[in-house]
Amino acid sequence: MGIALRFLVSAATVALAFGPAALAQSAPGYVAPKTSWGEPDLQGTWTNTSITKMQRPAEHKSLVIPPEEAKRIAETDYYVVRTEKEKKPLDLTNYDLKPLDGKDIIAGKGGYDAAYIDVGSSVGNVKGEYRSSWIVSPEDGRIPYLPGKGPSERRSSKRAEGPEGRPVAERCLIGFGNTGGPVMSNVLYNNRYQIVQVPGSVMIQVEMNHDARIIPIVASRADAHHGPDVIKKWLGDSVGWYEGDTLVVQTLNVNPIQRGYLSQDGVLEERFTRWNDKQITYEFTVTDPNLYSQPWKGEMALNATKDVLYEYACHEGNIALGGILEAINKAEREGIVYRDEKADVDEGSQ
Numbered sequence: 001m002g003i004a005l006r007f008l009v010s011a012a013t014v015a016l017a018f019g020p021a022a023l024a025q026s027a028p029g030y031v032a033p034k035t036s037w038g039e040p041d042l043q044g045t046w047t048n049t050s051i052t053k054m055q056r057p058a059e060h061k062s063l064v065i066p067p068e069e070a071k072r073i074a075e076t077d078y079y080v081v082r083t084e085k086e087k088k089p090l091d092l093t094n095y096d097l098k099p100l101d102g103k104d105i106i107a108g109k110g111g112y113d114a115a116y117i118d119v120g121s122s123v124g125n126v127k128g129e130y131r132s133s134w135i136v137s138p139e140d141g142r143i144p145y146l147p148g149k150g151p152s153e154r155r156s157s158k159r160a161e162g163p164e165g166r167p168v169a170e171r172c173l174i175g176f177g178n179t180g181g182p183v184m185s186n187v188l189y190n191n192r193y194q195i196v197q198v199p200g201s202v203m204i205q206v207e208m209n210h211d212a213r214i215i216p217i218v219a220s221r222a223d224a225h226h227g228p229d230v231i232k233k234w235l236g237d238s239v240g241w242y243e244g245d246t247l248v249v250q251t252l253n254v255n256p257i258q259r260g261y262l263s264q265d266g267v268l269e270e271r272f273t274r275w276n277d278k279q280i281t282y283e284f285t286v287t288d289p290n291l292y293s294q295p296w297k298g299e300m301a302l303n304a305t306k307d308v309l310y311e312y313a314c315h316e317g318n319i320a321l322g323g324i325l326e327a328i329n330k331a332e333r334e335g336i337v338y339r340d341e342k343a344d345v346d347e348g349s350q
Contacts, residue, residue, distance in 0.1 A: 025273070027127070032245040032274040035197055039217075040245040042195050042202075042272055045309065046280060046302035048184065049191040051077045052124030054298070056133035056141025063132055063141060070123040070130035080121050083114040118189040126301045127275055134298040143261075144293045154259065159328060163321055168258055170324070172314035173234065175208030178260045180235045182251050182268040183284050183298075192309050193302065195272075202240055202247065207309040215240045215249055224250055232256060232264055247272040263290040278304045 026032050033041040051074065056063070065073070074080055123130045133141035159165045169176030177187035184193070190208040197203075204213040215238045218224055224239045231237070236254035240247055251268040254260070262268055266288030275281045280302040287295040317324065 026245065027276045030274070030276050037199050039197065039242050040247060040274065041197070042247060042274065042280060043197055045192060045194050045305050045307065047192045047305045047307070048186040048282070048300055048302055049118060049120040050122065050124035050186055050301070051080065051120055052131055052134060054134050054183075054185060055143055056135065060132035060141070063136055065123060065130040065132050067130060074122050079114065079117065079119045083121070086114040116189065118191065119186075124301055126299050127281060131299075134300045135296060136299050137297045138294070144296055146291060146293055149291045151259070162325070163317070166317065166321065166324065169209070171317050171321075172209065174258065175206060175211050177208075179208035180206040180211035180213060182236050182254055182260060182262045182266070183286065184282070190310065190312060192305060192307060194309055205309065207312060209312050209314055211235060213238060217241060221248070226253060229253060234258060236262065236268065245273060261286055263288055265290050
């Protein structure tokens with residue numbers, strides 16, 4: 001699909017997906033702050049830390065969850081329970097090693113211990129409602145993948161051939177799990193974002209891997225012109241404009257090596273609107289006929305935090321890459337089916 005046609009398709013799709021009633025508004029009585037040059041002020045440090053994920057689990061039939069159900073989900077969440085268990089003193093002479101949901105929760109055994117992760121301890125609350133998923137359309141809260149286009153089915157067949165075949169997050173090129181986008185997503189840790197605005201630009205600094213989105217601001221949708229189609233950027237090519245109190249960002253031309261929610265022909269539209277002083281409503285619509293049977297959209301809460309962005313010293317593959325490749329090759333030689341869980345997260349399968 002040519003770039004001009006994609007613009008038209010994207011604009012028409014977004015107009016349908018985000019009709020006047022669907023657009024995020026501020027909380028009743030709330031007046032959104034303005035910058036000194038008169039644009040909606042979104043600056044500050046925000047987090048999407050939550051046990052709510054992109055897609056809706058099968059046990060939940062509706063988007064909105066009653067408060068008592070949200071409390072039950074939080075109290076029984078694997079990482080919440082594990083974190084509470086690991087806070088207690090560890091007595092290896094009398095320690096219950098029984099796995100929780102098939103996973104060994106003994107402190108320090110296996111991958112990350114609970115002190116290392118930061119997935120939050122509560123269900124996502126968007127505009128005063130507890131949510132079972134970030135996806136709001138389709139109604140089932142699931143990504144409408146075309147047959148054969150799911151993350152595992154699009155997995156590279158060259159992962160064991162050399163470093164270039166490994167996921168980009170494993171090579172410390174960008175953060176894993178689409179934390180920086182397209183579609184900024186919450187993962188195991190480093191779920192903070194710093195937004196800085198100046199006349200003509202917006203910067204979103206992502207804590208994970210210190211990815212930075214530099215978004216030029218134009219006057220309106222009609223003025224949104226992107227770089228050459230042949231140039232595919234990490235996190236995509238983004239252009240923004242303001243509509244009332246909302247920052248609108250259009251992203252396309254994502255690098256095809258970055259496996260996630262957009263192909264190189266997909267279009268993402270994001271909308272950032274202050275709900276109140278402590279929350280930004282982050283809306284997104286994904287349009288990509290290469291991957292999906294229909295456009296899909298979601299709403300996420302970005303909550304204000306006084307925490308600072310931590311340094312992210314990525315060294316995933318600096319020394320270990322040779323061992324990673326050898327382990328995969330060994331598994332293949334021995335006929336073992338290798339489950340590349342980190343690569344699944346890297347490719348947006350949450």
